[in-house]
Amino acid sequence: MVTKSVQILGDAGAGKSTLIGRLIYECGGLELPQLEKLERNGIREFAQIANFYENEHMPQLFYTPSSQYVVDESKTPDVFLWVVDATVSDSGRASSHNLASLISTGHMRPQDNLVVLINKMDLTDWSLRIFEEIVRTFSTVNSITESKTSIIPISATRGDNIVEAPKEYPWVGSILPSQFAGCELVSAKPLAYILD
Structure with missing residues (x-):
């Protein structure tokens, strides 16, 4: 890959932050530990996902069939x-x-x-x-x-x-x-x- x-x-x-959050959420950028952390922090909107990743210094990433x-x-x-x-x-x-x-x-x-x-x-x-x-x-x-x-x-x-x-x-x-x-x-x- x-x-x-x-x-x-x-x-x-x-809607840039919303788009980033949507791509992370929908295209495989979230793993179970990250999802649990989002839930614990009350993050429910896609724009908040992008901001959370940025604040936590986590790479914002997502996948397509052939690329990351x-x-x-x-x-x-x-x-x-x-x-x-x-x-x-x-x-x-x-x-x-x-x-x-x-x-x-x-x-x-x-x-x-x-x-x-x-x-x-x-x-x-x-x-x-x-x-x-x-x-x-x-x-x-x-x-x-x-x-x-x-x-x-x-x-x-x-x-x-x-x-x-x-x-x-x-x-x-x-x-x-x-x-x-x-x-x-x-x-x-x-x-x-x-x-x-």
Whole structure:
């Protein structure tokens, strides 16, 4: 099994800690002693898991079928996850500008993958229109990075499209680039499969 580094950045309040906690919890980063310690400390929310690991100086890690991922603060991780809040009214324009700035100035240099996660889709009732608007905003990101780039909708709180697509919203698992003006960055795969 290969160990890779991942850094998770994005908008303030976009759900980065919730995403880390969800990945640790759902993708095998918790062992029984750690789970017992979380329960003893009254930790019940995914964002609290990420904070607990950080406070305890424990590595934040999770697994995909072929790799182990360690959350890292490096400027050059193997994978960058950029988290966007789908509920923000500017269709991700400020977030897209911030991402482009970090990449173009060299403050962010993913080695393998850049994954733009449109989070909190559950709070938009999985609105395809909102997702399309945000995809259009981020569609030029691929031109400023050499990394493989993907854009996917998720709900870190509910766990939708982390390991499997939400069944209530079939459009998520059947996304085609032709739906998004040929934007090849859009993926129908859940996050764990994009990382694998």
